[in-house]
Amino acid sequence: MKPTSHLHLFGVSVVLCSSSARSDGQARTVTVVPDYLSPEWFDIAADLLAADSALSEITQGVHFVLQQSVTGDGETIVWQVSFNDGEVSLLRGTNADADVTFTCDRGIAESIRSGTTSAQTAFIAGQLRIGGSVGALLQHGEMLAALDDVLAPLR
Numbered sequence: 001m002k003p004t005s006h007l008h009l010f011g012v013s014v015v016l017c018s019s020s021a022r023s024d025g026q027a028r029t030v031t032v033v034p035d036y037l038s039p040e041w042f043d044i045a046a047d048l049l050a051a052d053s054a055l056s057e058i059t060q061g062v063h064f065v066l067q068q069s070v071t072g073d074g075e076t077i078v079w080q081v082s083f084n085d086g087e088v089s090l091l092r093g094t095n096a097d098a099d100v101t102f103t104c105d106r107g108i109a110e111s112i113r114s115g116t117t118s119a120q121t122a123f124i125a126g127q128l129r130i131g132g133s134v135g136a137l138l139q140h141g142e143m144l145a146a147l148d149d150v151l152a153p154l155r
Contacts, residue, residue: 033154036113037070037077037106045151046090049081052150058143060086064136066144067098072106081147083140088147101131114155 034040049055067080080095081088102119104112108127111117122128130137137144 036110036154041154042079042090042092045154048150048153049088049090049147052088052146055088055143055146055150056086058146059083059088062086062140062143064100064140064143065095065098066100066102067095068102068109070104070106070109083143099132100134100137101129103129103131 034044062083063085064083065080066083067078069076069078077092078094079090079092080098081090082095104122104127108117108122112119112122112128117127119128123130
C-alpha cells in the first residue's frame, strides 16, 4: 500500500494508506510507526532484530559491531548493532570496539532511512562519514542488507 498522508500524534508517526483491493469497501488502513530515533523506535528495532530467525541464521559465526552517530538539535544520538554468533542486538550508546562507524546529521539519517537518499550517495557527497574497517563493511554486505530488511517496518 502506498502512504497517502502522514500525521504526528504524541511523538508517533501515523501513516494512512489507501487500499483499493479491499472487498469490504473500507478504504484506509492505519499503520503506527514510532518517530525515528525515539525511545519507542529503539525498543521496537531491538525487538525486531533479536527475534528475526533469518538474520540470526546468516549471522552464525559472525562477530561484528556497527555503530551509528546522528547529530542534530544540539545532541548526538549513538547506537550500535552487535552481531555475535547468531545473536543480533541493538543498544544505545558507544562501543569503543566497533568495527565500523557511521556518522551523519539527522537530516541525512532521515533521508537514508526513508530511501530518499542512498548511503552510497550520502557518502560520496561527504554527508555520511565512515570509520573503522571498510573491508569488514564490504565483507558483510549480505548481512547488512538483511538488517535493513528486518528494520523495514519502521520506515
